[in-house]
Amino acid sequence: MDFDVYCDESRPDVFCSRKNNARHLVIGSLWLPTAARNEMKQAIHGLRDKHRVGGEFKWRKVTPSRRDFYMELIAWFMSMGDRLRFRCIAVNHEQLNLKLYHDDDQELGFYKFYYQVLHHWILDCNRYSIFCDFKKNRKADRLHVLQRCLRNSNLSSDILRVQAVRSKESVLLQLTDVLTGIASARLNNILTPNTTKHDLVCGLENRVGRQVRHTMRNEQKFNVFVINLAGGW
Numbered sequence: 384m385d386f387d388v389y390c391d392e393s394r395p396d397v398f399c400s401r402k403n404n405a406r407h408l409v410i411g412s413l414w415l416p417t418a419a420r421n422e423m424k425q426a427i428h429g430l431r432d433k434h435r436v437g438g439e440f441k442w443r444k445v446t447p448s449r450r451d452f453y454m455e456l457i458a459w460f461m462s463m464g465d466r467l468r469f470r471c472i473a474v475n476h477e478q479l480n481l482k483l484y485h486d487d488d489q490e491l492g493f494y495k496f497y498y499q500v501l502h503h504w505i506l507d508c509n510r511y512s513i514f515c516d517f518k519k520n521r522k523a524d525r526l527h528v529l530q531r532c533l534r535n536s537n538l539s540s541d542i543l544r545v546q547a548v549r550s551k552e553s554v555l556l557q558l559t560d561v562l563t564g565i566a567s568a569r570l571n572n573i574l575t576p577n578t579t580k581h582d583l584v585c586g587l588e589n590r591v592g593r594q595v596r597h598t599m600r601n602e603q604k605f606n607v608f609v610i611n612l613a614g615g616w
Contacts, residue, residue: 410563442567460595508540512544
């Protein structure tokens with residue numbers, strides 16, 4: 384079976400700056416059957432038309448005037464059941480040792496964690512197309528190396544492509560941005576009560592039935608992997 388995976392990140396700045404109010408880098412991924420791609424895109428475009436939302440929609444663009452759109456978008460995401468799934472990894476920069484484990488290379492460390500969010504949900508006998516939000520990299524071959532590593536560690540599946548896409552060109556990537564933003568806001572504890580973003584996070588949590596936090600690996604709908612780089616159980 385063929386699957387599409389859309390990937391985005393929140394707070395990559397925590398790797399290079401300690402002067403911020405966030406602790407975790409969060410990399411998110413949205414998974415869906417390739418055959419359902421057009422149906423999903425049409426549904427999102429329908430919501431945009433209904434609420435007269437033009438241009439990109441993203442987590443940083445969540446405003447009171449667009450509250451109803453974002454709340455209905457989350458409700459629609461949840462209504463899709465296991466046809467539309469989200470998984471993210473959260474990396475605590477306080478536990479990160481770039482010099483010891485990543486050749487003192489922030490970019491290399493970033494893509495190693497990208498690998499982690501993808502590898503554990505790639506199953507045998509399937510084919511995957513992975514679309515990453517466009518990002519300027521110091522080394523131009525980062526996505527090619529990521530694809531090669533995924534292929535080498537998943538010999539019974541086929542990684543068809545790992546390519547960069549500009550978010551303004553993909554509503555599915557924009558949805559990934561929103562879901563990643565929700566996870567990041569809760570995990571970084573940077574929500575302000577009685578705001579639209581707070582309502583959006585709580586709305587998703589009410590539908591999931593729990594607060595956004597580390598989940599078991601087999602959680603299928605909204606999977607959160609808070610990686611423990613300090614070791615232990």
